[in-house]
Amino acid sequence: MMQAGLFRDEERGEASMGALQDSSHRELRGGEYWRTLPGYSGLCADEFHSHEFQQRNTVTDLARLRAVLGNVVPDSFYSDLEDGMRHAPMAFRVTPHLIALIDWSSPDSDPIRTQFLPLRSRQQADHPMMTLDSLQEQRDSPVPGLTHRYPDKALFLPVDTCPVYCRFCTRSYAVGADTERVSEKLKLHANRARWEQAFRYIEETPRLEDIVVSGGDAFHLRPDALEEIGRRLISIPHIRRVRIATKGLCVMPQKILTDHAWVDALTRVSDLARSEFKQVALHTHVNHPSEIAEVTQRAMRVLAGRGVLVRCQTVMQHGVNADAATMQLLVRRLGWVNILPYYVYFHDMVPGVEELRTSLAEGLVVEKHVRGVTAGFNTPAFVVDTMGGGGKRDAHSFEFYHREHGIAVYRSPSVRPGRMFFYFDPIRSLSEEARWRWGQPVERRRMLDEVESIARG
Numbered sequence: 001m002m003q004a005g006l007f008r009d010e011e012r013g014e015a016s017m018g019a020l021q022d023s024s025h026r027e028l029r030g031g032e033y034w035r036t037l038p039g040y041s042g043l044c045a046d047e048f049h050s051h052e053f054q055q056r057n058t059v060t061d062l063a064r065l066r067a068v069l070g071n072v073v074p075d076s077f078y079s080d081l082e083d084g085m086r087h088a089p090m091a092f093r094v095t096p097h098l099i100a101l102i103d104w105s106s107p108d109s110d111p112i113r114t115q116f117l118p119l120r121s122r123q124q125a126d127h128p129m130m131t132l133d134s135l136q137e138q139r140d141s142p143v144p145g146l147t148h149r150y151p152d153k154a155l156f157l158p159v160d161t162c163p164v165y166c167r168f169c170t171r172s173y174a175v176g177a178d179t180e181r182v183s184e185k186l187k188l189h190a191n192r193a194r195w196e197q198a199f200r201y202i203e204e205t206p207r208l209e210d211i212v213v214s215g216g217d218a219f220h221l222r223p224d225a226l227e228e229i230g231r232r233l234i235s236i237p238h239i240r241r242v243r244i245a246t247k248g249l250c251v252m253p254q255k256i257l258t259d260h261a262w263v264d265a266l267t268r269v270s271d272l273a274r275s276e277f278k279q280v281a282l283h284t285h286v287n288h289p290s291e292i293a294e295v296t297q298r299a300m301r302v303l304a305g306r307g308v309l310v311r312c313q314t315v316m317q318h319g320v321n322a323d324a325a326t327m328q329l330l331v332r333r334l335g336w337v338n339i340l341p342y343y344v345y346f347h348d349m350v351p352g353v354e355e356l357r358t359s360l361a362e363g364l365v366v367e368k369h370v371r372g373v374t375a376g377f378n379t380p381a382f383v384v385d386t387m388g389g390g391g392k393r394d395a396h397s398f399e400f401y402h403r404e405h406g407i408a409v410y411r412s413p414s415v416r417p418g419r420m421f422f423y424f425d426p427i428r429s430l431s432e433e434a435r436w437r438w439g440q441p442v443e444r445r446r447m448l449d450e451v452e453s454i455a456r457g
C-alpha cells in the first residue's frame with residue numbers, strides 16, 4: 001500500500017559500505033579520558049573507575065556541572081541548558097563516566113549530551129497527539145507498578161529511580177521523582193508491601209511465564225532486594241524467564257567492577273535460574289557506539305565470566321543514532337563486546353523531546369541498512385511501541401502508512417484485537433501543507449479519519 005519511491009535512499013547506502021569493511025567497532029575508548037575536564041583532572045583510574053566515586057559524584061544540577069567543566073564550555077551553553085531544563089519532563093542526572101565521554105569541544109551535536117542535557121535552542125513543540133504515558137501502562141496495571149498487557153509476560157517496576165535520567169524516558173510519568181540517597185532507601189522500604197501485591201498477582205496468574213523487572217533501574221536495588229526479587233520470581237513454578245533491566249551497565253559500568261555484593265547477588269540469581277532450568281538475563285540500554293568504552297568491555301568480561309546473558313534495547317533518536325552508519329557501528333560494537341542487540345525502538349511520544357523523534361520512513365531506512373551487517377541473531381528488531389496500549393509491533397508491519405500526513409496504522413491481534421493503533425511522524429518531517437493541516441483541529445480530524453478509513457479497506 002506504500003507509495004512507490006518512498007524509501008529511495010541509494011546515496012546513504014553507498015556511503016555506508018566503506019565503514020563496514022573496517023574494524024572501527026573494535027576501537028573502544030580507553031585511557032584516562034576524564035583527565036581533560038577540570039573537575040576530574042586529578043583522578044587516577046582506580047578512583048574514577050569505582051562505583052562509589054561515580055555514585056557520589058553523579059551530577060544533578062548546574063552548579064555541579066559547572067564545577068566539573070569550568071570554562072571548557074562557554075557561558076551561553078549553561079544558560080541554554082538552564083532554559084532547556086525548565087521545559088523538560090525529566091530531572092537532570094548524569095554520571096561522571098558519561099560526562100567524561102561527551103565531546104565538550106562540540107557539545108551541541110554530541111550524542112551523549114543530546115540524550116541527557118536538554119538545550120532550549122534545540123527543543124521543538126510537542127506533536128499535537130502527545131499525551132503523558134502514551135503507552136497507557138497505568139491502564140494495564142492490575143496492581144500499582146505491574147503492567148500486564150501481553151498474554152504470558154508482565155512488566156514489574158520495583159523501583160522508580162535510575163543512575164541517570166534520560167530526557168526521552170517513556171516513564172517520565174513515574175520515574176525520577178526524587179534522587180536523594182536517603183529517601184531512596186525509605187521508599188524502597190515502603191515499597192515492600194507493593195512488591196508483595198505484585199508477587200501475589202504473578203503467583204495467582206498461571207498464564208504468566210515471563211517477568212521483566214524494570215523501573216527505574218535494577219542498579220538502584222540493594223543487593224538483598226535484587227536477590228529477594230529474583231529468588232521469589234524463580235520460585236514461582238509457571239515463571240520460566242526473568243529479565244532484569246538496567247541502563248547501569250552502559251552509564252556506570254564501574255559498578256560491575258567494584259560493587260561485588262551487587263554482582264554476586266545477580267550471579268546467585270542467574271545461577272539459581274539455570275539450576276531450575278529457567279533463564280535470567282540482564283537487559284541493558286545502549287544508544288550510541290561511544291557509550292561502549294573499554295571499561296564497558298571489562299564489565300562485560302565480568303558478567304560473561306559469571307555466565308550472565310546480556311541483551312540490549314536501543315531507542316532510535318534523531319541526532320543520536322537515527323542514521324545507517326551510526327546504527328551499523330552500534331550493532332557491530334554490541335556484538336564485539338558480546339551484548340546481544342534485541343530491539344531498536346522507534347521513539348515513543350514523550351513530552352519535551354520532539355526533536356529526538358524520527359519519521360517511520362527515516363527509521364525504516366536505518367533498519368534496511370542494519371539487517372545484513374552481521375549475524376541475524378545479533379540483529380535487532382526495529383519496533384514501534386504503539387500508543388494506546390497495542391504493544392510492540394514490527395515497524396514494517398503497518399497496515400497502511402500515509403507518508404504525506406505522517407500517520408501509520410498498526411493492528412495488534414494478539415494484544416487488542418479489532419483496534420487500530422497509530423504512529424505519528426514528527427511534524428517537522430512533513431510537507432508545508434501537512435504541517436499547516438496538523439495545526440488546524442478540523443483538518444487534523446480529517447487526516448486521521450482519512451487514514452483510518454483507508455486502513456479499514
Ligand SMILES: *Cc1c(COP(=O)(O)O)cnc(C)c1O
Pocket residue numbers: 147148149150153154155212392
Ligand atoms: C516491552 C514489554 C514487555 C516485554 O516485551 P518483549 O517484546 O517480550 O520484550 C512486557 N510487558 C510490557 C508492558 C512491555 O511494555
Ligand code: SF4
Pocket residue numbers: 161162164165166168169170171175215216217247285
Ligand atoms: S534508564 Fe530507563 S527508566 Fe531510567 S530514565 Fe533512562 S529510559 Fe527511563
